[in-house]
Every structure is written in structure tokens, then in C-alpha cells.
Amino acid sequence: MSSPRLRKVFKGVDLHIQDLYLLEPFQIEYFPGWVPERELAAVLRAYPAIDRFLKARAPAVAAFLDATKARYPASADRSDLAQAEDTVIWTIADLVVYSKCPEVYDRLEFHTWDFAEVTNITPLEGRVVVDVGSGTGRVALEAATMASAVIAVEPVPRLRHFIRDKAEQSGRRNIRVVAGFGHDVPLPEESADVVITSHALGWRLEDELAESERVAAPGGYIIHCPGTAEIAAEEQQHRRLIGPAWNYRFARYREADGWKRKYWKQLPPTGSVGRPAP
Numbered sequence: 237m238s239s240p241r242l243r244k245v246f247k248g249v250d251l252h253i254q255d256l257y258l259l260e261p262f263q264i265e266y267f268p269g270w271v272p273e274r275e276l277a278a279v280l281r282a283y284p285a286i287d288r289f290l291k292a293r294a295p296a297v298a299a300f301l302d303a304t305k306a307r308y309p310a311s312a313d314r315s316d317l318a319q320a321e322d323t324v325i326w327t328i329a330d331l332v333v334y335s336k337c338p339e340v341y342d343r344l345e346f347h348t349w350d351f352a353e354v355t356n357i358t359p360l361e362g363r364v365v366v367d368v369g370s371g372t373g374r375v376a377l378e379a380a381t382m383a384s385a386v387i388a389v390e391p392v393p394r395l396r397h398f399i400r401d402k403a404e405q406s407g408r409r410n411i412r413v414v415a416g417f418g419h420d421v422p423l424p425e426e427s428a429d430v431v432i433t434s435h436a437l438g439w440r441l442e443d444e445l446a447e448s449e450r451v452a453a454p455g456g457y458i459i460h461c462p463g464t465a466e467i468a469a470e471e472q473q474h475r476r477l478i479g480p481a482w483n484y485r486f487a488r489y490r491e492a493d494g495w496k497r498k499y500w501k502q503l504p505p506t507g508s509v510g511r512p513a514p
């Protein structure tokens with residue numbers, strides 16, 4: 237999401253530069269090519285402790301952070317620094333909100349969608365469902381009203397706690413929450429009847445698609461609702477998903493903020509992990 241959009245979506249949320257300390261290593265690794273470098277350089281130079289923290293937490297991007305700092309000359313103007321801090325923190329606002337106030341993220345309306353978009357592809361009753369990139373667990377909790385078991389895979393610790401709390405409060409005892417990524421799901425092969433992602437695809441598209449197929453059982457379904465629209469910027473991923481390598485079907489559906497595309501496929505059937513073998 238763009239920074240102006242995030243400001244609108246998270247209106248009223250108070251973010252400041254020290255919130256960078258809330259970031260997980262993998263989130264810091266998303267910085268290159270995303271966080272504006274001139275502003276990032278100003279922040280790193282003004283806050284050596286933050287600079288050291290980011291490098292220690294995500295050594296894979298230490299060289300990038302050093303190079304960024306070296307590339308842009310220092311400015312003596314304090315208002316430039318205030319502007320840079322604001323730009324940096326609002327570029328990554330969603331990452332900060334996940335850890336700082338997940339309840340705010342959970343209440344957002346903009347990317348809600350009708351869960352029938354999943355169940356009209358395949359019923360979930362009695363199934364083992366894996367929800368990858370679970371966030372605050374919206375999909376996982378909804379799936380848990382039908383499925384026999386739901387495994388929510390989420391890399392941010394604060395969000396995993398949030399999902400567990402929500403599951404407990406709503407009396408859902410069939411949800412397990414685990415740490416993991418779309419490209420590295422900590423489950424055995426063929427362990428799910430249905431693998432779902434909602435707004436959680438595309439950081440490492442090829443690896444994520446391969447991992448979904450590894451985890452889904454024969455005859456199982458993989459359903460991706462990446463929240464992408466019919467715009468040029470999304471065309472490459474769309475072509476890849478529906479092309480011969482991955483062969484997904486797709487359809488348009490409505491989210492709160494507009495028309496999106498969902499993708500799904502069924503793997504060739506030979507059994508189900510949700511039920512005992514005959």
C-alpha cells in the first residue's frame with residue numbers, strides 16, 4: 237500500500253521513528269527497493285542506535301543500509317529530518333501497526349471480503365485448512381467455524397498472540413497458530429485439504445506457489461485471494477498464476493474497496509487428510 241493510502245487507512249494512529257524497534261528481521265529485509273533511500277539515510281545518520289539495531293537484527297541488509305547512508309549527504313536542516321522520519325515510518329506503517337496495535341488492523345474494512353468466495357470453490361466442513369500469512373486471523377477464525385482443524389501460519393509474533401487470544405475468546409479450539417512464511421510453511425507435505433492465502437502472496441511468488449502445492453494433499457484445494465486488481469502493475473503476477481507453469485483458474489470478486497481477483501486450483505485427487513483413510 238502507498239504511504240498516502242496508509243495515512244488514510246490508519247488515520248488517528250500515532251507512529252514515530254522509535255517504532256522501528258518493533259520490526260522483525262524479515263520485515264527489515266523488505267526495505268531495499270521499498271523504503272525511500274534519501275529519507276532512510278537521514279534517519280540512520282541521525283539515530284545511530286536505530287542504525288545498529290536494524291543491522292544487528294537483519295544482517296542480510298546491513299550492507300544495503302551502509303551503502304544507503306553513504307550515498308546521500310547529510311542535511312543540517314532539522315525540518316528535513318522530521319520529514320524524513322515521517323516518510324520512513326509511514327512507508328512501512330502497516331508493518332508497525334501489526335505489532336503496535338493489531339486491534340486497529342483487525343478492524344480495517346478496506347480489504348474485507350465475503351468468505352463465500354472461498355466456500356463457493358470448495359466446502360470446508362470436516363477439512364484441514366491452512367491459512368498462510370494469517371495476520372489477525374480473520375480468515376482462520378472464519379474457516380474454523382466449518383473446518384475440523386485450522387492452522388494459521390504467521391511470521392509476526394505479536395499477531396500470533398493476537399490470533400490465539402481471539403480464538404480463545406471466541407471459544408474456537410480447533411485453531412493452531414504457528415510461525416512460518418509462505419515460502420517456508422512448517423508443515424509436512426500433503427498435510428492440508430485446503431491452503432488459503434488472503435492478501436499474503438507475492439514476496440517470493442514462485443517459492444510460495446511451490447510451497448502451497450507441497451503442503452496441499454492430493455485432491456486438495458489452493459485458494460489465493462491476494463487482493464490484487466486488474467491493473468498493469470499486477471499483470472505480471474496474474475500472467476504467472478494463470479500461465480502453464482501454475483495453471484490457476486481465476487475470477488473477479490468484490491472487496492470493500494473494489495474489484496479484485498481470486499485464484500484457485502484443485503490438485504489431482506487420490507485422498508483426503510481431513511478424514512480417516514477408508
Ligand SMILES: C[S@@+](CC[C@H](N)C(=O)[O-])C[C@H]1O[C@@H](n2cnc3c(N)ncnc32)[C@H](O)[C@@H]1O
Pocket residue numbers: 334368369370371372373374375390391392395416417418419433434435436439
Ligand atoms: C496484508 S496482511 C493480511 C492478513 C490476513 N491474511 C488478512 O487477510 O487479513 C499480510 C500478512 O502476511 C504476513 N507476511 C508478511 N510476509 C510474509 C511472508 N513472506 N509469508 C507469509 N506471510 C507473510 C504479515 O505479517 C501479515 O500478517
